[in-house]
Amino acid sequence: MTSTAAFWAQAAPGWITQADRQDEIGRPLGAVALDQLRARPGERILDVGCGCGGTTAEIARLVGPEGSAVGLDFAEEMVRAARKRFGLGPEFLVGDIEALEVVPGAPFDAAYSRMTLMLLSDPVAGLSTVRRSLRAGGRLAATVFRDGGANPWLPAAVRGAAPHVGPLPPMPAGDEPGPFAFADPARVTRILGAAGFNTITIEPHDVMLDAPDEPDIVAEWLIEVGPAGGAYRRAAPDAQRSARAGVAGLLEPFRRHGGYRLPSGLWSITAIA
Numbered sequence: 001m002t003s004t005a006a007f008w009a010q011a012a013p014g015w016i017t018q019a020d021r022q023d024e025i026g027r028p029l030g031a032v033a034l035d036q037l038r039a040r041p042g043e044r045i046l047d048v049g050c051g052c053g054g055t056t057a058e059i060a061r062l063v064g065p066e067g068s069a070v071g072l073d074f075a076e077e078m079v080r081a082a083r084k085r086f087g088l089g090p091e092f093l094v095g096d097i098e099a100l101e102v103v104p105g106a107p108f109d110a111a112y113s114r115m116t117l118m119l120l121s122d123p124v125a126g127l128s129t130v131r132r133s134l135r136a137g138g139r140l141a142a143t144v145f146r147d148g149g150a151n152p153w154l155p156a157a158v159r160g161a162a163p164h165v166g167p168l169p170p171m172p173a174g175d176e177p178g179p180f181a182f183a184d185p186a187r188v189t190r191i192l193g194a195a196g197f198n199t200i201t202i203e204p205h206d207v208m209l210d211a212p213d214e215p216d217i218v219a220e221w222l223i224e225v226g227p228a229g230g231a232y233r234r235a236a237p238d239a240q241r242s243a244r245a246g247v248a249g250l251l252e253p254f255r256r257h258g259g260y261r262l263p264s265g266l267w268s269i270t271a272i273a
């Protein structure tokens with residue numbers, strides 16, 4: 001197992017616990033790409049790095065019973081959870097997008113990805129698989145984070161929890177896979193071009209994540225879907241309580257009008273195979 005696969009395997013239980021919350025609060029993170037995907041009834045669409053399957057299920061509704069939505073993720077436990085959450089309808093496969101020649105079931109009419117491409121160890125390899133899995137002229141629509149300045153709340157989940165639940169995996173630097181690895185649009189264009197895509201567009205898109213005014217719940221959601229999630233789950237209840245309080249303290253500037261408002265700066269990416 002690669003180190004990123006091992007990371008996601010240990011993160012899976014937290015993502016599964018938080019799956020409904022992630023789908024609800026995190027929906028704006030992928031909505032623009034879902035619009036740009038322009039999924040039509042009858043199409044076959046791939047969801048790359050589908051996690052617990054919420055976006056694949058949305059795509060399945062758009063393509064209807066004549067079409068098909070296939071979610072791919074290398075975290076087996078998340079794929080099992082996705083199947084359990086959504087039953088028949090969307091299809092879920094375990095697989096590493098960077099290692100496959102093509103995704104089983106190819107060719108697809110389009111591919112979608114929410115908040116995954118910047119986490120690939122070898123994004124050219126992963127996106128080459130996506131391109132080979134699309135029919136000629138097939139569409140890609142995806143979102144990734146821009147830089148840390150556009151997502152100022154994001155480090156809170158690690159900084160607030162780390163003193164209580166460490167040790168944590170080292171923070172990614174520069175182009176290493178991580179939340180801000182696709183911050184530079186010129187790099188993203190180079191990666192997509194090297195993977196064989198053309199007609200590439202990369203547009204900034206700002207969204208607001210609205211979370212309820214429940215500090216403990218919001219802090220736990222962000223910890224469990226972040227790099228501190230595994231250490232948090234292994235920590236004693238006292239340390240977990242302190243971690244949640246630490247994160248909630250750092251999120252205080254984002255608490256207003258009866259809830260949390262977390263501004264997120266994305267790139268919305270489209271390309272043609």
Ligand SMILES: C[S@@+](CC[C@H](N)C(=O)[O-])C[C@H]1O[C@@H](n2cnc3c(N)ncnc32)[C@H](O)[C@@H]1O
Nearest residue numbers: 008049050051073074075096097098114115116
């Ligand atoms: C940040 S999560 C996003 C999950 C989901 N798209 C969402 O928005 O809720 C990234 C997902 O990508 C998956 N992933 C990362 N690298 C992968 C790879 N090489 N092949 C398949 N899945 C991968 C992880 O297991 C994880 O579920």
